Amino acid sequence: MGECALWGGRIFGLVAPGYAMAKVAAAHIVGDKSERFIGADMSTKLKLMGVDVASIGDAHGNTPGSQSYAYNDDVSQVYKRLVVSDDGKKLLGAVLVGDAEAYGGLLQMMLNSIDLPENPEALILPVLDGEAVPGLGVDSLPDSAVICSCYEVTKGQLQAAVEGGATDMAMIKAETQASTGCGGCAALTKQVVDAELANLGYEVKTDICEHFAYSRKELADIIRVTKIKTFDELLDSHGTGHGCEICKPTAGSILASYWNEYVLKDEHIALQDTNDIYLGNMQKDGTYSVVPRVAGGEITPEKLIVLGEVAKEFDLYTKVTGGQRIDLFGAQLHELPLIWKKLVDAGFETGHAYGKSVRTVKSCVGSTWCRYGVDDSVGLAIEIEDRYKGLRSPHKLKFAVSGCTRECAEAQSKDVGIIATENGWNLYVCGNGGMRPRHTDLLAKDLDKETLIKYIDRFLMFYVRTADRLQRTSVWLENLEGGLTYLKQVVIEDSLGLADELEAEMASNIGNYQCEWKTTIESPEKLKRFSHFINSDQPDSSLAYVVERDQRRPARPEERNDNQIETVELVD
Amino acid sequence: MNWTTVCKQEDLTSGTGLCALHNYEQVAIFYCGRTESLYAISNYDPIGNAYVLSRGLMGSVGEEPVMISPLYKQRYNLETGVCLDDEETKIKTYDVRIENGEVQLAA
Numbered sequence: 001m002g003e004c005a006l007w008g009g010r011i012f013g014l015v016a017p018g019y020a021m022a023k024v025a026a027a028h029i030v031g032d033k034s035e036r037f038i039g040a041d042m043s044t045k046l047k048l049m050g051v052d053v054a055s056i057g058d059a060h061g062n063t064p065g066s067q068s069y070a071y072n073d074d075v076s077q078v079y080k081r082l083v084v085s086d087d088g089k090k091l092l093g094a095v096l097v098g099d100a101e102a103y104g105g106l107l108q109m110m111l112n113s114i115d116l117p118e119n120p121e122a123l124i125l126p127v128l129d130g131e132a133v134p135g136l137g138v139d140s141l142p143d144s145a146v147i148c149s150c151y152e153v154t155k156g157q158l159q160a161a162v163e164g165g166a167t168d169m170a171m172i173k174a175e176t177q178a179s180t181g182c183g184g185c186a187a188l189t190k191q192v193v194d195a196e197l198a199n200l201g202y203e204v205k206t207d208i209c210e211h212f213a214y215s216r217k218e219l220a221d222i223i224r225v226t227k228i229k230t231f232d233e234l235l236d237s238h239g240t241g242h243g244c245e246i247c248k249p250t251a252g253s254i255l256a257s258y259w260n261e262y263v264l265k266d267e268h269i270a271l272q273d274t275n276d277i278y279l280g281n282m283q284k285d286g287t288y289s290v291v292p293r294v295a296g297g298e299i300t301p302e303k304l305i306v307l308g309e310v311a312k313e314f315d316l317y318t319k320v321t322g323g324q325r326i327d328l329f330g331a332q333l334h335e336l337p338l339i340w341k342k343l344v345d346a347g348f349e350t351g352h353a354y355g356k357s358v359r360t361v362k363s364c365v366g367s368t369w370c371r372y373g374v375d376d377s378v379g380l381a382i383e384i385e386d387r388y389k390g391l392r393s394p395h396k397l398k399f400a401v402s403g404c405t406r407e408c409a410e411a412q413s414k415d416v417g418i419i420a421t422e423n424g425w426n427l428y429v430c431g432n433g434g435m436r437p438r439h440t441d442l443l444a445k446d447l448d449k450e451t452l453i454k455y456i457d458r459f460l461m462f463y464v465r466t467a468d469r470l471q472r473t474s475v476w477l478e479n480l481e482g483g484l485t486y487l488k489q490v491v492i493e494d495s496l497g498l499a500d501e502l503e504a505e506m507a508s509n510i511g512n513y514q515c516e517w518k519t520t521i522e523s524p525e526k527l528k529r530f531s532h533f534i535n536s537d538q539p540d541s542s543l544a545y546v547v548e549r550d551q552r553r554p555a556r557p558e559e560r561n562d563n564q565i566e567t568v569e570l571v572d
Numbered sequence: 573m574n575w576t577t578v579c580k581q582e583d584l585t586s587g588t589g590l591c592a593l594h595n596y597e598q599v600a601i602f603y604c605g606r607t608e609s610l611y612a613i614s615n616y617d618p619i620g621n622a623y624v625l626s627r628g629l630m631g632s633v634g635e636e637p638v639m640i641s642p643l644y645k646q647r648y649n650l651e652t653g654v655c656l657d658d659e660e661t662k663i664k665t666y667d668v669r670i671e672n673g674e675v676q677l678a679a
C-alpha cells in the first residue's frame with residue numbers, strides 16, 4: 001500500500017489516507033474534478049513487533065495550552081497518555097502502548113468532540129475488580145461518527161446495514177467493508193451492530209438447528225435432568241423432523257457424556273458422524289487412520305514392534321502424531337476389524353482419535369529420568385489419561401503434564417495442563433494450539449493429587465454441561481460470563497453448589513467406560529458393517545496409491561489418469 | 573421392471589446407509605425406520621471424489637429427506653439426488669424396494 005501523491009510535502013504511511021487519495025484520483029480519472037484530498041486523520045492502531053500501539057489525533061500535545069495525563073507501568077510494559085484541551089473538557093489526542101483496548105472509544109471521543117468525563121484519568125488507568133469500565137456507550141455517538149476510518153464507514157451506515165438485514169459481523173463486513181482494513185474498529189463495530197440489533201428487537205437466536213429450538217446447553221440440561229437415553233426420545237419430546245448433521249452428533253455426544261453407552265448400539269449408531277460411525281478417522285479417499293491409545297506417550301519396545309508389524313502387514317502409511325502416538329493410515333473398511341483384533345490382542349485400546357473426546361495426555365519424561373524433573377509427570381499423565389480416556393465432550397480435549405517449570409510437555413497450550421512444582425501440581429486450563437492459539441490460565445496452584453483430580457473432574461463436567469457445540473475450552477472460557485474468576489468460584493469454591501453433582505457425573509461416565517473396538521470385534525453383527533459392499537467381498541476398486549519416501553500415499557488425480565505411473569497393489 | 577436382490581431387510585439399520593455392488597456400479601442404500609422409507613443413490617461423492625456416500629448421516633431439511641456427505645458435509649436430497657448446497661450437482665438415484673424381506677434394486 002503506497003500513497004498516490006506526495007501531499008503537502010507529507011507522507012502519511014497509513015491505509016486510510018491512502019484509500020482517500022485513491023478515491024480522489026479515481027474520481028479525477030473519470031472526469032469528476034469536484035473531489036479533493038484535504039488531508040486525513042492520522043489516528044491509527046497497529047501491532048509493532050508484537051506490541052499493540054495506537055496514536056490518536058494530537059498525540060504529541062502540539063496544541064497550544066494542551067495538558068496531558070500519563071500512566072506508565074514498567075512491569076507490564078504499558079504506557080498510556082491522554083492529551084486534553086486547555087480547559088480540560090475535550091480530548092485532543094492519545095498514545096497507547098502495550099494495551100490499545102481503549103483505542104476505539106477514545107478515537108470516537110476525539111473525532112466527535114464528546115465531553116470528557118469528570119475524571120479523564122480513569123480512561124487510561126487499569127480497571128480493578130468490581131469497578132465499572134469507563135468509556136463511552138455507543139449510544140452516545142452521533143450517527144455521523146466514523147467507526148471504520150479505513151473505509152470511512154459511519155455509525156449511521158452500520159445501523160442502516162443492520163436494518164437492511166445484515167445481522168452478523170460477516171454480513172456487515174460484506175455489506176459495508178467496515179473492519180476489513182486494519183481491523184482496529186472490529187470491537188466497536190460489533191458494539192454498534194449489537195446495540196442496533198437490540199434496538200430493533202432482534203433476539204439473538206441460539207437454536208442449534210431447525211429440528212430443535214434449543215441451544216446445546218439447553219439440550220444437555222434436558223437430557224441430564226429428564227434422563228433421556230436416546231435421540232428418538234429426544235426428538236419425539238422436544239424436536240421436529242428427522243434430525244440433521246448438526247443435532248444428531250450433538251445429541252450423540254451429550255448422551256455419551258452422561259450415559260456413556262456403546263456408541264454403535266442400534267439406537268445410537270445413526271447419530272455418529274463420519275469418524276465415530278466406523279471408529280476411525282476418514283481420510284480424503286474414504287480410507288481410515290488407526291490410532292491406538294499410548295497413554296502418556298509411554299510405550300514398551302514390544303508394543304512398538306506390534307504397531308510396526310501391523311503397519312507392515314497392512315501396508316499402512318505410518319506417522320508419529322503431535323500427541324505422542326502412532327497414526328496408521330490407509331486402512332480400508334474391511335481391514336479395520338482385522339487390524340484392531342491384532343492390536344487388542346496385543347493389549348492396545350482404542351485411542352478415540354475419531355471422537356470429539358479426550359484424546360491424549362502428553363508428558364515429558366519427568367523426575368524419573370530427567371536431571372531437572374521435580375515430580376513424576378509420566379506417572380501422572382498415564383493415571384489421568386486412564387481416568388478420562390474416551391470422555392465425549394462438546395469438542396476434543398487435549399491434556400499435558402510437565403515435570404517441572406521448563407514445561408517440555410507444553411502443558412500451557414492444552415485444554416488441561418498440569419505442571420509439577422516443589423509444593424505439588426499447578427493446574428492450568430483452557431489453552432489451545434491450532435487455528436487460534438491461546439495460552440492457558442492458572443486455575444489453582446500447589447495442589448495435592450487428590451484435589452487436582454477433583455478439580456479436573458468438576459472443570460470437565462462443567463464444560464460438558466455449559467459449552468456450545470464444537471466449542472473448545474479456550475473459546476468457552478472467553479465467552480463464559482465472569483470469565484476465569486467465575487470458573488474458579490465454580491470449580492474451587494463450589495459457588496453453585498454443583499461440585500458433588502459434577503463429580504458424580506464424572507464417576508458415572510468413568511464407570512461405564514469400554515474400549516469400543518474390543519466391544520465391536522466381539523460382536524459379529526456389528527462387524528457386518530465393516531465391509532465396503534454388503535453383497536460382495538470386493539474392496540473399493542477406485543483406490544489408487546503411489547509410493548513416496550518408501551511409503552504409499554493416495555494417488556493424485558493427475559497421477560491416476562496417467563497410465564505410465566505404476567500404482568501400488570493393495571493388500572487384500 | 574427387473575429387480576435384483578442385494579441384501580436382506582435385516583441388514584438395514586435405521587438412520588444409516590450401506591453400499592451394494594450393482595451392475596458394476598456402487599449404490600448407497602439408506603433406510604429411515606421412523607418413516608419406513610428406503611432410498612438408493614450413487615455411492616460416489618462428486619465433490620470429495622471418493623466412493624463414500626453410504627457412510628454419511630441421514631436427516632431432513634424441511635420436508636426433504638437428505639443424506640450428508642461424510643467428507644465435506646454437502647447435503648443431497650435422497651429422492652432426487654440434487655445437492656442442496658450446490659444445485660448444479662446432482663447424483664444418480666436408483667429404484668429400490670423391499671420384497672419378501674429382501675432389499676432389491678431395479679436392474
